[in-house]
Amino acid sequence: MNTQPAQSDHNYLICIDSDGCVFDTVFLKHSECLVPSIITDWGLNSIGRAVRHVVQFITQTSRHRGINRWRALLLTIQMLRDYPGVNPSVLPSLTALENWLDNDPKPSADSLRLALQKTSDPVLKKVLAWSENLDETADRMVNNLPPYEQAAQTIPLLAKKAEIHVVTQAPGLSVEKQWRQADLMQYVHTLHGQEEGAKAAILANLSPRQPEPNRRIMLGDAPGDLQAARTSGWLFYPILPEEENESWRKFRDVTAGQFFSNTYAGQIEKDAETAFNRKFSTVVPWQ
Numbered sequence: 095m096n097t098q099p100a101q102s103d104h105n106y107l108i109c110i111d112s113d114g115c116v117f118d119t120v121f122l123k124h125s126e127c128l129v130p131s132i133i134t135d136w137g138l139n140s141i142g143r144a145v146r147h148v149v150q151f152i153t154q155t156s157r158h159r160g161i162n163r164w165r166a167l168l169l170t171i172q173m174l175r176d177y178p179g180v181n182p183s184v185l186p187s188l189t190a191l192e193n194w195l196d197n198d199p200k201p202s203a204d205s206l207r208l209a210l211q212k213t214s215d216p217v218l219k220k221v222l223a224w225s226e227n228l229d230e231t232a233d234r235m236v237n238n239l240p241p242y243e244q245a246a247q248t249i250p251l252l253a254k255k256a257e258i259h260v261v262t263q264a265p266g267l268s269v270e271k272q273w274r275q276a277d278l279m280q281y282v283h284t285l286h287g288q289e290e291g292a293k294a295a296i297l298a299n300l301s302p303r304q305p306e307p308n309r310r311i312m313l314g315d316a317p318g319d320l321q322a323a324r325t326s327g328w329l330f331y332p333i334l335p336e337e338e339n340e341s342w343r344k345f346r347d348v349t350a351g352q353f354f355s356n357t358y359a360g361q362i363e364k365d366a367e368t369a370f371n372r373k374f375s376t377v378v379p380w381q
Contacts, residue, residue, distance in 0.1 A: 104255065104256050104257045104304075105255075105256075105304070105309060106255060106256035106257070106304065106309045106310065106311075106353070106354060107256060107257050107259065107300060107303055107304045107309065107310040107311070108252055108256045108257065108258055108259070108310075108311055108313065109259045109260070109261045109296075109297060109300065109310075109311070109312045109313065109328070110249070110258065110259070110260055110261070110312075110313045110314075111160070111260075111261060111262055111312075111313065111314040111315060111316070111319050111333075112260055112262040112264060112269045112272065112273070113262065113264055113269075114159075114160075114315040114316065114333070114335065114338075115245075115313060115314055115315045115319075115333045115338070116241045116242060116245045116249070116273075116276075116278070117236075117239055117240075117241050117242070117272055117276075118239070118242060118338070119236055119239060119272075120153065120154060120159075120315075120335075121154070122235055122236060122239075123232055123235075123236060124149060124150065124153040124154065124166075125146070125149075125150060126235055127228060127231045127232045127235055127236075128149055128153065128163065128166065128228065129145060129146045129149045129150070130231070131224060131227055131228045131231060132145055132149065132167060132170060132224075133145050133146075135220070135223070135224040135227060136171075136186055136220075136224070137184075137186075138184065138185075140184060141174070141177075141179075141180050141184060144174060144177045144179070144180050145170065145174065147177075147379075147380065148170050148173045148174055148177060148380075149166070149170055151173075151375075151378070151379060152166055152169055152170060152173070153166060154335070155335075155373075155374065155375050156374060156375055156376075157317045157374045157375075157376060158317075159315070159316040159317060159318075159335075159374065160263060160314070160315070160316025160317065160318040160319060161263065161318065162201065162263040162264075162288050163225065163228065164191065164194075164195055164201050164221070164225075165195060167188070167191070167221070167224070168188050168191055168192055168195065171185050171186060171188050173378070176381070177380055178380055186217070186220075187217070188217060188221075189217075190215045190217040190218050190221075191217060191218065191221050194206065194209055194218060199291050199292065199295070200288075200289060200290060200291035200292075201288070202265070202287075202288050202289040203222065203225055203226070203229075203265070204289065205289075206218065206221065206222050206225070207222065210222065229265065229268070232268065233268065236268075236272065237275075238275050239272065239275075239276075240276060241276045241278065242338045242339050242342060243339055244338075244339040244340075244341075244342035244343045244346065245338070245339075245342045246276065246278065247342075247346070248342050248343075248345060248346040248350075249278055249281050250281055251346060251350075252281075252346075252350065253281035255354060256354075257283045257303065257304075258281050258282050258283055259282070259283050259284050259285070259286065259300060260273065260282055260284070260285040260286065261286050261293050261296050261297065261312070261322075262285075262286070262287055262288070263287075263288045263293065263318070264287060264288060265287050265288060265289070266285060266286065266287020266288070266289055266290070267287070268287075269285060269287055270285050270287075273285070284300075292322070293312075293318060293319065293322035294321070294322040294325040294326050296322075297312065297322055297323065297325075297326035297328050298325075298326045301326060301327065301328070307327045307328065307329070307359075308329065308356050308358075308359050309356070310328050310329065311323075311328060311329040311330065311331055311353055311358070312328045312329070312330050312331070313330075313331050313332075313333055313345070314330070314332065314333065315332065315333040315334070315335055315338070317371075317374055320332070320367065320370065329353070329358060329359055329363060330363065330366075330367065331345055331349055331353075331358075331363075331366060332366055332367070332369070332370035332373075334369065334370060334373060335373050336373075349362075349366075
């Protein structure tokens with residue numbers, strides 16, 4: 095995280111998620127990188143179709159969309175235990191991973207390496223190797239990917255009136271690379287990756303830069319972004335999945351004006367949240 099004065103020189107703060115919000119990376123990272131890595135590295139070739147179904151549900155259409163890779167792996171294995179036709183005996187035990195996540199508020203590759211200095215747990219070693227392989231695959235696949243057109247047009251305009259902060263559950267260095275390749279990093283005050291912990295904690299740390307809740311807003315595409323905003327006392331604006339460019343266009347042409355005039359909070363925000371929540375399913379499709 096870049097060091098900044100305690101309070102912003104701007105009157106407004108805007109935090110923006112990256113994957114699925116500014117960049118069309120959700121399908122690519124999860125379907126083309128995460129799914130094959132879980133199948134290959136965890137020896138699940140015999141149930142590959144089930145793995146793909148579960149991962150796509152978790153990461154794209156369920157209310158778990160936006161969780162970090164560690165929890166996505168754990169939840170995938172847990173859900174596969176109840177998937178029709180899957181023999182649980184082929185699934186790995188990830189108790190060590192679950193314990194690590196329960197005790198590490200800022201899970202990252204670096205914190206996992208520190209944990210491995212205290213234990214020789216073979217599962218955690220395998221989790222680290224899997225994560226490193228996933229990084230290599232994603233780095234090859236997600237390279238020079240353009241941002242959503244309307245996001246690229248809108249962010250420079252917002253930066254004239256507000257501080258822009260990127261808050262993501264992806265590795266910070268990889269996200270920074272994407273923003274630099276898209277020539278958007280010049281508009282960013284600070285960038286916060288998974289290494290800095292939960293989004294709610296990051297937003298809470300940024301809040302003193304603008305003490306008035308109506309002058310700070312989180313833009314995101316996942317339920318976790320909404321929850322982080324609510325927990326930390328920030329407004330929320332949804333970038334709707336499958337409607338990303340239209341969401342950015344509406345924010346630029348309509349909602350930004352409401353936000354900067356302090357009229358977004360209230361019924362307008364509630365209506366946006368209602369439309370957002372309709373996008374996600376709580377029903378497991380294979381049950």
